[in-house]
Amino acid sequence: MSADDPSDADTTDGLNAFVTRETVESDADGPLAGRTVAVKDNISTEGIRTTCGSAMLAEYVPPYDATVVDRLREAGATLVGKANMDEFGMGGTTETSAFGPTRNPVDPERVPGGSSGGSAAAVAAGEADLALGSDTGGSVRNPAAFCGVVGIKPTYGLVSRYGLVAYANSLEQIGPLANSVEDAAALLDVIAGPDEHDATTRYDAAEGGAPGATDVPNDTHPADATEYAAAADGDVGGMTVGVPTELVEGADDEVVDVFEDALAGLKAQGVETVEVSLPSVEHAVQAYYVIAMSEASSNLARFDGVRYGVEGGEGNWNESFAAAREEGFGDEVKRRVLLGTYALSAGYHDKYYEKAQDARAWVKQDFDEAFAEADVLATPTMPVLPPKRGESLDDPLSLYLMDANTVPVNLANLPAISVPAGEAEGLPVGMQFVGPAFGEEAIIRAGSAVEA
């Protein structure tokens, strides 16, 4: 199976947005009754294969549902399939999938972005009303921007990661994609909240007091007190929007023009804009890739061809393990596992991993200072227009640099939304709003004002 051979995928839609099409209806009469949802193929679905876009997991059928999938079902949603993605989430174009690339519904010669490219393409093409993606360094916002839909990356800890196949677990969150800010926010309302299976969603002991007070109710999770869909009211009068100069200067001119027009539209609605500076973001892409690759090298060690995955065949454990991974992993996954192993190896740990953690803390500080001056920050989501397929795959570094505006948000564990801001050369341009931790309502409100 090669990246150019989508023979194993369902291509009836011509976009190759799904790895597996399977409809699962729900009888529940909840807020998503009658709505169809595509689920990224790294989110576990009981009884439906979950491939992560990898040959390694082509036959893997999870024995349980991710928490977010349980919540979709309880909300009455109809699942329509498992969305295509870059292998294990490693890519920004959905070209590294072992099941073939997904096409952008706006222009089939172009990439849909990634890694949640199938989720965004399905929503943009009307194949699903809503979709779930996952965002480790921009993987929800990037395809939302490139396909002209809305995508939200929640604050770390807002949404359970139980059942999400881990790539870089200190960075990633599951997030919604939809055709409108209100729809995306309504899906966030359904999936957000504490989960006993994911300790990072537990705020009860944090607020409630004594460790060991095990009967403290889960009533202090930030999602419990909020209704995100209600925040999509476009009411931005008096809001202060900070514009980080570093993240606008790096974008292509045609993208900046659309961004500036959208900012002007916000000012006309009563928004005040201020320039802010985030000097640390110069190092954000470096820090992000060192941390993400390091975590990946550890997380992907579980794919050993014994408990699941491609069997390694003859030889001792190490030989069999290495053979399984040569066969099961694609190029980009091997690159990241190797670079992560290198960054963590003796003699390099201090030079790369420790410095990346310093940079991560610095990025957090910069955002804290910026939020002293502004309610939300605005940037172009992607510094470029969606590239044509095959343009950049052989130059990994140029692909990594495309993530300049999205990765700082993951390093700082913050929430962000991408909303369509307009078009350049007939292609969609996304505008990103970043909020303080658990400030989802503010970014949803700002996003809804751009849309209006």
Added chain:
Amino acid sequence: MTATDEGAEANGEAAGVDPDEVRHVADLARVDLDDEEAAAFAEQFADVLDYFAALDEVPEVEDEPDLVNVMRADEVGDGLSQEDALANAPDSEAGFFKGPKVS
């Protein structure tokens, strides 16, 4: 060459990467590579590591994470059945995963 030997080099000039070094790391990571892959990765890793080298300019930053202990009761809950846990294994025997020889 061990990873520690390479570390000494890393403190000097931006590390050039040759296919043997790529193979050494691939060995540590338990990933087989063919010659073509090792050669292509060596070239790409040189670019990426050169870019990562700019992290050297990052100052030390005091990070005071707002961490608290989160405890829960240690109660017995439902887990996967043995059958479910084995369902995705390429090979199993008598209710156990079957792996290759250990050495």
